[in-house]
Amino acid sequence: MRFSSLYTVLALGALKAAATPTRPELAPRATPTVYLCGDSTMARNGANDGDTDGWGQYFGTYSTVSVVNKAIGGRSARSYWNEGRFADVANLVKSGDIVVIEFGHNDGGSPESNDNGRSDCPGAGTETCISDATGETVYTFVFYVIQAAKLMTAKGATVVLSSQTPNNLWETGSFSSSAPRFVGYQLTAQKALGSGVSFVDHFQAVSNAYKKLGNSGTNALYPNDHTHTSPQGANLSAQAFTQAIHTQMNGTTSLYNYIISNPPTVY
Ligand SMILES: *[C@@H]1O[C@H](CO)[C@@H](O)[C@H](O)[C@H]1NC(C)=O
Numbered sequence: 001m002r003f004s005s006l007y008t009v010l011a012l013g014a015l016k017a018a019a020t021p022t023r024p025e026l027a028p029r030a031t032p033t034v035y036l037c038g039d040s041t042m043a044r045n046g047a048n049d050g051d052t053d054g055w056g057q058y059f060g061t062y063s064t065v066s067v068v069n070k071a072i073g074g075r076s077a078r079s080y081w082n083e084g085r086f087a088d089v090a091n092l093v094k095s096g097d098i099v100v101i102e103f104g105h106n107d108g109g110s111p112e113s114n115d116n117g118r119s120d121c122p123g124a125g126t127e128t129c130i131s132d133a134t135g136e137t138v139y140t141f142v143f144y145v146i147q148a149a150k151l152m153t154a155k156g157a158t159v160v161l162s163s164q165t166p167n168n169l170w171e172t173g174s175f176s177s178s179a180p181r182f183v184g185y186q187l188t189a190q191k192a193l194g195s196g197v198s199f200v201d202h203f204q205a206v207s208n209a210y211k212k213l214g215n216s217g218t219n220a221l222y223p224n225d226h227t228h229t230s231p232q233g234a235n236l237s238a239q240a241f242t243q244a245i246h247t248q249m250n251g252t253t254s255l256y257n258y259i260i261s262n263p264p265t266v267y
């Protein structure tokens with residue numbers, strides 16, 4: 001694991017000082033680049049099955065600046081961290097850039113029972129688990145997100161913590177929207193980080209759009225399973241995200257000034 005020593009340093013630092021903002025005050029760049037970190041629901045080509053797509057590229061349509069989609073299918077906050085992918089993004093980031101972090105779909109399960117390398121330790125704080133597969137110490141979702149955000153803000157970037165997209169909320173034929181715990185965990189991480197890090201409830205925005213779209217329209221967006229959408233569904237997720245940024249649904253984010261002036265209204 002090429003990232004282990006920095007990881008240990010950061011892990012210890014964050015345990016001690018999770019609530020202490022460390023971002024230096026830096027003037028925003030005139031033309032920031034937006035980097036997207038996430039899983040298959042955000043990644044180009046979605047689940048790589050020829051039918052589905054992630055929302056990341058579609059967001060580029062609604063942004064006025066360059067969007068670089070670094071999302072990779074199958075990743076959780078933990079595995080994106082452990083594979084050094086947050087570090088790779090941090091190496092590209094320049095002061096004033098914006099990093100969107102959105103995970104949750106692959107973060108469930110337990111690292112103590114047939115650990116798949118993706119499950120986070122349950123809890124929203126500094127709890128730790130030991131992987132029954134590798135013996136590694138596993139941290140919580142909130143912990144990994146805080147580490148990642150700090151890596152970016154240390155480079156002078158601002159960070160938008162976005163909650164995961166919903167699964168098909170009309171799967172049973174009636175609308176049912178209960179947020180997975182990772183939605184609230186993103187807000188927990190944002191509150192721990194404070195200045196320079198904002199939160200947007202992408203889950204809620206897409207949920208609102210699905211409610212408006214209705215049963216058949218929403219089911220039509222899921223060709224293969226209840227997680228990965230068609231390109232049209234990815235476009236809708238990007239539109240809902242943009243609308244949430246534009247209306248400042250959960251407060252102002254650093255993306256606010258870098259989206260088109262009249263984004264589509266989807267909810
Ligand atoms: C996204 O959807 C809008 C309609 O809401 C459509 O005009 C646009 O072409 C779509 N974008 C892509 C890239 O498919």
Ligand SMILES: *[C@@H]1O[C@H](CO)[C@@H](O)[C@H](O)[C@H]1NC(C)=O
Pocket residue numbers: 183184187201204249250
């Ligand atoms: C985000 O804001 C929306 C609209 O006010 C609200 O419904 C939602 O609960 C908020 N999300 C969280 C996690 O607080």
